[in-house]
Amino acid sequence: MKKLYPVMVISLLLIFPLSVIGNISMNEVQKALICQCSCQMALNNCECGTAAQMRSQITGMINRGFTKNQILAVFVKQYGEKVLSAPIKKGFNLTAWILPFLLPIIAGFLLIKGIRRWSKKQKDEDQSDEETLDKKDADQLKKELDQFEEGEDS
Amino acid sequence: MIELGSIGLKLSLVFSIYIIIASFTGIKNRMGQFLVSSHRAIYSSFLLISLAMIILTQALITKNYELKYVAEHVSNHLPVFYAITALWAGQSGSLLLWVWLLSLFGVIVVLQNRHKSQNQYTLPYVNLVLGSIQLFFLIILVFTSDPFEKATFHILEGQGLNPLLQNPGMIFHPPTLYLGYVGFAIPFAFAIAALITRRLDNEWIKTTRRWTLFSWLFLSIGILLGAKWAYVELGWGGYWAWDPVENASLLPWLTGTAFLHSVMIQERKDMLKIWNMVLIVLTFLLTIFGTFVTRSGIISSVHSFGNSNLGPLFLLFMFWAIVSATYLIISRREDLRSRNQLDSVLSRESSFLFNNLIFVAATFAILWGTLFPIISEAVRGIKITVGPPFFNTVNVPIAIALILLTGICPLISWRKATMNNFLRNFLIPSAVFFTALILLFAVGIRKVAPLLTFSLSAFVLTSIFFEFYRGTLSRIRYHDENIFTGFKNLIFKHRKRYGGYVVHTGMILIFIGIAGSSSFKTEKEKTMKKGDTIKIANYELTFTGLDQYNTPNAQVSTASFRIKNGNKYEGLATPSKHYHPLQKQTMTEVYISSNLREDLYLILGSINTNGSVFIKAEIIPLVAWIWIGGYILIVGTLFAMWPSKKKKSFLETKPLAKKNKEFVQLPQV
Numbered sequence: 001m002k003k004l005y006p007v008m009v010i011s012l013l014l015i016f017p018l019s020v021i022g023n024i025s026m027n028e029v030q031k032a033l034i035c036q037c038s039c040q041m042a043l044n045n046c047e048c049g050t051a052a053q054m055r056s057q058i059t060g061m062i063n064r065g066f067t068k069n070q071i072l073a074v075f076v077k078q079y080g081e082k083v084l085s086a087p088i089k090k091g092f093n094l095t096a097w098i099l100p101f102l103l104p105i106i107a108g109f110l111l112i113k114g115i116r117r118w119s120k121k122q123k124d125e126d127q128s129d130e131e132t133l134d135k136k137d138a139d140q141l142k143k144e145l146d147q148f149e150e151g152e153d154s
Numbered sequence: 155m156i157e158l159g160s161i162g163l164k165l166s167l168v169f170s171i172y173i174i175i176a177s178f179t180g181i182k183n184r185m186g187q188f189l190v191s192s193h194r195a196i197y198s199s200f201l202l203i204s205l206a207m208i209i210l211t212q213a214l215i216t217k218n219y220e221l222k223y224v225a226e227h228v229s230n231h232l233p234v235f236y237a238i239t240a241l242w243a244g245q246s247g248s249l250l251l252w253v254w255l256l257s258l259f260g261v262i263v264v265l266q267n268r269h270k271s272q273n274q275y276t277l278p279y280v281n282l283v284l285g286s287i288q289l290f291f292l293i294i295l296v297f298t299s300d301p302f303e304k305a306t307f308h309i310l311e312g313q314g315l316n317p318l319l320q321n322p323g324m325i326f327h328p329p330t331l332y333l334g335y336v337g338f339a340i341p342f343a344f345a346i347a348a349l350i351t352r353r354l355d356n357e358w359i360k361t362t363r364r365w366t367l368f369s370w371l372f373l374s375i376g377i378l379l380g381a382k383w384a385y386v387e388l389g390w391g392g393y394w395a396w397d398p399v400e401n402a403s404l405l406p407w408l409t410g411t412a413f414l415h416s417v418m419i420q421e422r423k424d425m426l427k428i429w430n431m432v433l434i435v436l437t438f439l440l441t442i443f444g445t446f447v448t449r450s451g452i453i454s455s456v457h458s459f460g461n462s463n464l465g466p467l468f469l470l471f472m473f474w475a476i477v478s479a480t481y482l483i484i485s486r487r488e489d490l491r492s493r494n495q496l497d498s499v500l501s502r503e504s505s506f507l508f509n510n511l512i513f514v515a516a517t518f519a520i521l522w523g524t525l526f527p528i529i530s531e532a533v534r535g536i537k538i539t540v541g542p543p544f545f546n547t548v549n550v551p552i553a554i555a556l557i558l559l560t561g562i563c564p565l566i567s568w569r570k571a572t573m574n575n576f577l578r579n580f581l582i583p584s585a586v587f588f589t590a591l592i593l594l595f596a597v598g599i600r601k602v603a604p605l606l607t608f609s610l611s612a613f614v615l616t617s618i619f620f621e622f623y624r625g626t627l628s629r630i631r632y633h634d635e636n637i638f639t640g641f642k643n644l645i646f647k648h649r650k651r652y653g654g655y656v657v658h659t660g661m662i663l664i665f666i667g668i669a670g671s672s673s674f675k676t677e678k679e680k681t682m683k684k685g686d687t688i689k690i691a692n693y694e695l696t697f698t699g700l701d702q703y704n705t706p707n708a709q710v711s712t713a714s715f716r717i718k719n720g721n722k723y724e725g726l727a728t729p730s731k732h733y734h735p736l737q738k739q740t741m742t743e744v745y746i747s748s749n750l751r752e753d754l755y756l757i758l759g760s761i762n763t764n765g766s767v768f769i770k771a772e773i774i775p776l777v778a779w780i781w782i783g784g785y786i787l788i789v790g791t792l793f794a795m796w797p798s799k800k801k802k803s804f805l806e807t808k809p810l811a812k813k814n815k816e817f818v819q820l821p822q823v
């Protein structure tokens with residue numbers, strides 16, 4: 001079984017493409033913008049007059065061959081950064097993107113370290129306890145603990 | 155009559171002050187009669203707040219425009235049941251509902267615990283904490299946001315209920331959400347009481363277990379009902395739009411879920427006491443934060459109806475709660491410190507810790523994103539928006555990690571799992587995972603997030619199935635029971651555990667629904683004349699005409715479409731537009747045809763003068779699974795929290811106090 005796991009992991013890596021390249025679509029651009037009617041909704045979710053006007057602007061730009069970034073730049077120039085549905089990934093805004101990943105990673109690392117330290121301490125204590133038990137008693141204890149665990153609620 | 159409501163609120167404020175003074179004096183001077191008196195003040199304040207609720211409700215039903223609140227939230231033609239829901243449509247009404255629920259819960263807590271010997275020391279402090287919270291809300295209601303404020307001039311027609319709120323969702327969504335929000339005040343109060351009295355064993359957790367589950371359940375139902383409402387009513391941005399107010403409701407749910415898991419470690423291993431205190435304090439603070447975000451207007455939201463001056467008061471209250479709780483936790487850290495250790499990195503205890511890490515990470519990510527526009531404006535002076543693309547990017551990996559852990563947890567033994575045991579338990583679920591992954595890839599699913607969500611869901615469902623299977627098998631083997639009795643006894647004797655697995659199943663179905671509906675939605679738009687047809691997926695929709703009529707509240711325009719699904723006619727689709735003349739607002743009512751595979755979602759965009767219509771048709775896959783998952787989650791939680799028949803212990807059969815007398819033994823601090 002152990003030998004199967006690396007094969008499974010490699011097949012998993014092969015299945016996933018490293019990058020996904022998509023074509024520009026109306027919906028994609030709409031999702032990146034916030035309707036400016038003060039509803040605070042993504043443009044693709046709003047059905048007001050302002051949304052309709054912004055959509056026709058996007059359609060015009062797509063027809064003229066604008067890229068997604070060019071279209072977004074036009075809207076930022078018109079309304080400011082608040083028209084974008086997510087912060088631009090530069091300068092201070094980077095903290096918005098980095099911290100939600102960085103902090104859990106650091107916390108996870110510290111947690112693993114903490115658990116290892118706790119369990120090592122426990123192991124040392126267990127060893128000193130076991131020295132006082134003969135093999136028969138230790139086996140009996142293990143058996144009873146296993147039985148207790150099987151019948152116990154979580 | 156109206157004056158009576160106002161007097162009721164003012165008197166209940168006085169009673170709340172008395173609850174605090176009587177509890178404090180009773181504790182300090184060891185005078186039992188003060189404690190009994192504080193209980194009576196709790197009952198009285200509940201009756202007075204109930205009176206205020208009844209009077210305001212009656213004013214709303216009878217359209218008594220003498221009151222400013224009534225004039226602002228109902229109109230002559232508003233149906234009675236919407237007039238009743240107007241009670242929680244505005245700021246002062248919803249705050250009144252908050253404090254009424256709190257006073258009701260306060261009464262229940264006293265009735266539940268006044269005879270219990272194990273809570274005799276903590277109950278006065280619980281009353282003190284709940285009384286303080288009640289006082290805070292009553293101060294707001296009496297001095298800042300009075301629901302009984304008189305209108306400045308006489309009017310014959312009110313402004314009416316916001317058309318967005320005229321939906322059956324309005325009847326159940328806000329009250330259930332508030333039941334969840336307010337409910338978390340009870341475990342918080344017990345936690346603070348345990349800290350003050352230094353009774354830091356597991357008693358407060360046992361006492362509040364059902365309260366925590368109750369609050370969590372209603373918060374879950376409230377969130378799901380809100381999602382359903384936002385899905386069927388255009389204008390909220392879909393079932394989840396990552397709006398600040400929606401986020402604010404999810405935050406205490408996340409920390410509450412982490413708390414529900416981590417208390418198991420405290421009950422089992424006597425560990426994580428500080429962490430559990432932090433989690434319950436955080437959960438309570440986040441419920442207050444949710445009310446603050448909704449009501450202060452500090453963050454722009456589709457759910458905030460106007461700004462108010464409540465922001466500083468809420469901030470002050472939260473600051474006070476943070477400082478007090480932090481002081482108590484720090485000063486009691488030695489008592490809270492655990493003497494036990496974890497046995498191994500590879501144990502169910504560790505997996506619970508990682509589960510907590512993920513819940514807290516999600517809480518931080520959502521809170522950070524919600525507050526970032528304010529932070530950015532303060533630092534850079536530029537207004538920005540943090541919307542769905544940010545939250546999806548940040549939360550999708552967290553959600554996938556959470557699904558993975560949901561599957562792993564039941565497969566790892568408590569205390570210490572051996573590698574062989576771990577691999578043996580993993581064999582079939584892992585095989586199911588890889589098979590699902592390959593099959594889904596083969597049928598053309600290429601997007602990483604749904605691919606992983608679906609395959610990991612298969613992994614989790616398999617691991618849950620094996621938990622039931624192995625448990626039943628063990629009962630058949632060791633208790634000589636048949637398969638049905640074995641299964642029944644297994645789940646009924648371990649309600650908490652198997653109820654939990656049912657909740658996990660519900661959550662997995664919700665994840666499947668979210669992944670499917672957000673990743674594979676297709677849509678088409680078209681301007682259509684009568685007789686025109688639009689094709690989307692298997693559907694063919696033919697525009698058959700427009701219909702116009704009036705309701706007491708609105709002028710309705712309905713477009714009709716004949717639906718053909720494959721070769722089968724499925725009736726008429728009737729998306730509509732409702733113009734509300736009183737509010738000068740047009741609402742778009744969508745048409746939804748739902749099945750387990752997908753929803754047909756029709757939006758009437760606009761009606762042109764030549765009789766043509768602009769229509770948007772969407773196919774949203776698997777969305778029904780979100781609601782099915784929700785029902786399963788409710789069933790699982792109810793099953794887990796349902797009291798089981800247990801033989802009374804020796805101590806319980808020998809009452810320590812006479813049943814007809816309240817406990818007045820005095821606490822020692």
